[in-house]
Amino acid sequence: MTARMRILILLARPAVVVLFGLFAATGVAEAGGASRTVLLAKALVPTIAFLVFCVVVNDLSDEAIDRVNLPGDRRRPLAAGLCGRRELTVVGVTAATIAVTASAALHRPAVAVTTAGLALGAAYSLRPVRIADRGAVASLLLPAGYVAVPYLLGVMAVRGSVTAADLRLLGGLYAGFIGRILLKDFRDVRGDALFGKRTFLVRHGRRATCAFSATCWVAGSLILAGVRGFDAGLGTALGVYLVAALGLLGALSVDGGARRDERLISAVAIIARGTVVTIIAHLSMTDAHWSGAVQRSVMFGLVLVVLGPARTMVRRGPVSRLTVPAEWARQAAPGPSAVDHALSAGRRG
Amino acid sequence: MTAPLPHRGPRRPPRVTAEWWKVAGVVLATAVGIAGLVLVAYVVVIFIALANMGSNK
Secondary structure, eight states: OHHHHHHHHHHTOHHHHHHHHHHHHHHHHHTTOTTOHHHHHHHHHHHHHHHHHHHHHHHHHTHHHHHHHSTTOTTSTTTTTSSOHHHHHHHHHHHHHHHHHHHTTSOTHHHHHHHHHHHHHHHHHSTTTOGGGSTHHHHHHHHHHHHHHHHHHHHHHHOSOOOHHHHHHHHHHHHHHHHHHGGGHHHHHHHHHHTTOOOHHHHHOHHHHHHHHHHHHHHHHHHHTTSTTOOHHHHHHHHHHHHHHHHHHHHHTSOOOHHHHHHHHHHHHHHHHHHHHHHHHHHHHHHTTOOHHHHHHHHHHHHHHHHHHHHHHHHHOOOOSOOOOHHHHHHHSOOOOHHHHHHHHHHHO | OOOOOOOOOSOOOOHHHHHHHHHHHHHHHHHHHHHHHHHHHHHHHHHHHSTTOOOOO
8 A cells, every 4th residue: 555655656746746736826826815725725636636647647658668768767657667557547547536526626617627637638648649649739738738727726716717817827827838848858859759759859859949948938928927916026037037947948959968958957947836936926915915015025035046946956956865875885896806916916026 | 977076175265356455455545645645735835835925814
């Protein structure tokens, strides 16, 4: 039981769980429910179940590709041999059932949103549709589901209708997320090319991918300028994030090795998450009628909190939790050979 | 005279029952795992995103 739960947690990628949680929180804040945290909890149940379903379906369909791209990676339990296909199928069906059932506790349209999201998740990975193999279509549709479902569930935890302002904010988040999710193909490019998975990167190359990502970042930032209560503080924060992201994408457009790519892409992800957090903070402070000076101070602090780790990531890269114990390193290191002994004896003689 | 029937030994429980218990275990683990992830997401989002939330009072 514990092993299965551990596999589930690895499967769901905690960073993605937090990202989906942030999108749901954005929806709750946009609908004016930022101070009612119970609503966030209600929205998170179908959101997380939806995420688990999508990840399971993706892992089931990409098992062979993951064995090439991520051999032995425990975050891909099927490819790593930690669980079987039948077990993962049961997990997926259970997650889908929980998602639909839990969405029924929100306002009525939430069930339709969840069902549509599950259908999109299945169509993305499973044949005969398999949107994942369709290049640009995949790059446009997957972010739509990954952003819209948690965000709309957050809105529908507060009220049963969606306004034009809600859709405008969704559009800004969506455009930004497209720009970010294109970059995940850099890690998988070798296996994708081998198996004929024609991602945007495989089709168009590095420079075009970075250029398109940059375009999405600019478009997303411009759309976010129409968010409810937009002011100079939020505008400055979004502008700083945009400049930083464009700089990172410019660096990524030049091939400097896989490790450098990983550092840059991780830094872009930090800035993307920071953008979402900043939007939530802005909506919350607006609803709470905080003074302009205090809001600007908070925005300034958030920008520092986001750019600091992004800079560290670029310079040092992700911190590995795995270290080789010193004892193992000593045992593995080759001792002096017979040739070394002979040479040292010759020198003494 | 016919040969006596071979002794079959003690009856083993049907495999279907063992399979259903396994499926139930996976379902339960999935439900508990999702609940745990929801709790983690809730706590993290509360601390990260809503810590600077003001009060309407």
